[in-house]
Amino acid sequence: MAACGGGGFNSNLSVLIQSQRGPCAASQPLEAFFLSGTSPTFLGSRSVMSFADVHQANGSTRPFLRSYDHEDNGDDDLDEYFHQPEKKRRLTVDQVQFLEKSFEVENKLEPERKTQLAKDLGLQPRQVAIWFQNRRARWKTKQLEKDYEVLESSYNGLKADYDNLLKEKERLKAEVTLLTNELLLKEKEKEKGGSELSDKDAFFQEPPGKAMADSASEGEVSTVACKQEDISSDKSDMFDSESPHYADGVHSSLLEAGDSSYVFQPDQSDLSQDEEDNLSKSLLPPLVFPKLEDDDYSDPPASFEDHAIWCWSY
DNA sequence: TTGTGTTTTATTGCCTCC
DNA sequence: GGAGGCAATAAAACACAA
Numbered sequence: 001m002a003a004c005g006g007g008g009f010n011s012n013l014s015v016l017i018q019s020q021r022g023p024c025a026a027s028q029p030l031e032a033f034f035l036s037g038t039s040p041t042f043l044g045s046r047s048v049m050s051f052a053d054v055h056q057a058n059g060s061t062r063p064f065l066r067s068y069d070h071e072d073n074g075d076d077d078l079d080e081y082f083h084q085p086e087k088k089r090r091l092t093v094d095q096v097q098f099l100e101k102s103f104e105v106e107n108k109l110e111p112e113r114k115t116q117l118a119k120d121l122g123l124q125p126r127q128v129a130i131w132f133q134n135r136r137a138r139w140k141t142k143q144l145e146k147d148y149e150v151l152e153s154s155y156n157g158l159k160a161d162y163d164n165l166l167k168e169k170e171r172l173k174a175e176v177t178l179l180t181n182e183l184l185l186k187e188k189e190k191e192k193g194g195s196e197l198s199d200k201d202a203f204f205q206e207p208p209g210k211a212m213a214d215s216a217s218e219g220e221v222s223t224v225a226c227k228q229e230d231i232s233s234d235k236s237d238m239f240d241s242e243s244p245h246y247a248d249g250v251h252s253s254l255l256e257a258g259d260s261s262y263v264f265q266p267d268q269s270d271l272s273q274d275e276e277d278n279l280s281k282s283l284l285p286p287l288v289f290p291k292l293e294d295d296d297y298s299d300p301p302a303s304f305e306d307h308a309i310w311c312w313s314y
Numbered sequence: 315t316t317g318t319g320t321t322t323t324a325t326t327g328c329c330t331c332c
Numbered sequence: 333g334g335a336g337g338c339a340a341t342a343a344a345a346c347a348c349a350a
Contacts, residue, residue, distance in 0.1 A: 088323055088344045108337090130324060133337075138322095140338095 091131070095121050099128070103135050 091099070098121055102113070109117075109132045118125040 090322065090345065111335095127323085129336085131322095134323070137338075 091121075091123075095123070099131055099135070103132065103139075107132070107136055107139065 099117070102117055106113075109129060114125050114128050114132075117123075118128045121128070
């Protein structure tokens, strides 16, 4: 098909022939030139020919005459219009509007509709088909841009959520460290104090397993919970329903989903083995922390898709 | 006016479907 | 195998700043 393609004047002449005799009907510019003298419709592109058709069909009304001022102001310009060398011409505003409306109805073109549109607009059916083809391509590009924007904003939202969770994690880590230190301090005081034990300290004096067993057997889990609250209430707002953390949809949804333990999971990688033992004996059993590895807090993936999957894995 | 970027029209080659 | 669709591309037409 290279013979009927290519650029420049010859190519346009070939197009001219094609419009009358089908694809690649003429390979010689001379033939086109010869044919151009046989019919007024060969003066100019297919659009020009169409304009001529419309002009003939509609008399002086010329509904689809292109609206450019310099082409619409007298016989001289009209003469020039018909006698200018072969050029690619744009469809008129009216023609484009008509095609746009048709495209809105259905962006695919059945043969009958193509023929009818071509007839209505005074264009070649092939021109109508090409216009729809190009229009579909433009629509697809626009659609891709829209899809990209939607995905981008969605990703940005998720990224913001992730950043908030990361901050929350750091805050909670610091809190756990603080509480652990407090606990160790009390243990040391208790060792020093010996017999001078307060009731509260007595709780920590007992073997953790026994304290828990006693509490559980007497239905006093709330005691443990209270202890936990005593410790945390003055240092943390993690159970405060009016806390800004709960205003965040992500946090509240996590808790509502019964996944609150995730939020309170201490990062045990920062603790010594002794500290871990202390925590597991005295605090962890009543709170039933799930065992999560530190790798569970790995950095988010770079791409939006991986990021979404990464978030869901929690 | 001119250079340059964008849009529109049209071609080409490949692919799929019937 | 022919028709039609699509992606890539060419080239004319157009818009616009300098």
